[in-house]
Amino acid sequence: MTKAYPNNLTWEQWELIAELFPSPKPSGRPRTVSIYAVVNAILYVLCQGCTWRALPGDFPGWSTVYGYFRRWHKDGTWLLIHDKLYQWVRVAAGREPSPSEAAVDSQSVETATMISIDVGYDAGKNIHGRKRHLTVDLLGLVLRVLVTSASLPERQGAKLVLKRVHDTGNQVKRLHTIWMDGGYRGEEFLRLIMDMFRWIVEIVLRPLEKKGFVHLPKRWVVERTFGWLNWCRRLSKDYERLPQTSETFIYIAMIRIMVRRLA
Structure with missing residues (x-):
């Protein structure tokens, strides 16, 4: 005990x-x-x-x-448990098990000193480490996550993480709209997402006249999810030798959040 x-x-x-x-x-x-x-x-x-x-x-x-x-x-046990709880939490909240809208964003985090695999430099955020590409529904619940080198461009990371979402099949059968911020703008990219997945991408632009945190409609839920993850000290930096291990810890963090909501 x-x-x-x-x-x-x-x-x-x-x-x-x-x-x-x-x-x-x-x-x-x-x-x-x-x-x-x-x-x-x-x-x-x-x-x-x-x-x-x-x-x-x-x-x-x-x-x-x-x-x-x-x-x-x-063996995929963590992902299986995550996906089961995901559907249970949505039903408990009075929603359909499959979402109709989702939001995508990325977060660059520093890596620990001894980490060398898939590590790069994000010039925009001035961070040497890895980048977490997150897809969440409008409750803030994670659909899929992808951890890459911080040097990977946002649009390329979004395409890869959305491919993972698409591959879940029935779990996202109702999904039709993806919300993103201005960093994902680009006619070629938006057309690519439409052609690959048949999803509409809505870009939410930040008002130029406002400073600091701005509550952006629909897309702000991703920022809140990143905040939830930061309560876990193991996720405050990337301490994992392999990015796949980092992804697993994010799913476990969401398992903990969802099981606490249900009980």
Whole structure:
């Protein structure tokens, strides 16, 4: 039994997702570790920003916790749980499971000193690191995320992350409009999105006379989601060796948000 850390799931929250994790293989060794404790340990790493080896001793061993994290990353378990909760949260909010509108934006974040894979320089934001391309519905819930080098242009990143959204199939069968800011302007790009996905792109321009934060209709929900992610210390920078691991931590952060809404 672990201590009651602030990031721990309650039993009611755990019951919502417990059956979505894979059962132990019949031919393998009997499972001796509590999956509930493993998931809480992973949430501890996400929320507190510590390394795997720095997990408190009342959690299962760090190598066991990391082993489950990596296994569920590779077999798609985290994405499966995320997508299930996504539909449940939308239905609980009185919406259709599939959104009709979505918004896209990117966020450049610094990488930790030891990270060297897919790292670049974003001249616009003056940041050396990686770029998170996010697609969210108008509730702020993530559809798909793509993490790349910070040097990748926004429009190219948007095309790639929208391809991931399109590939989810029935999950976005009602989607028809994508909201973006002025950084994505360009007739060729807008025509490309229409030709590839049959989606309309609406560009929301920032008023030139206003300084600081401006509440942009529809598109502001992406900024709010980035704010939610920043509450997780592991996501305040990019500490992951591979960008795919960064994407998984973002999905886990959204799992935590959605399960708290439901229970």
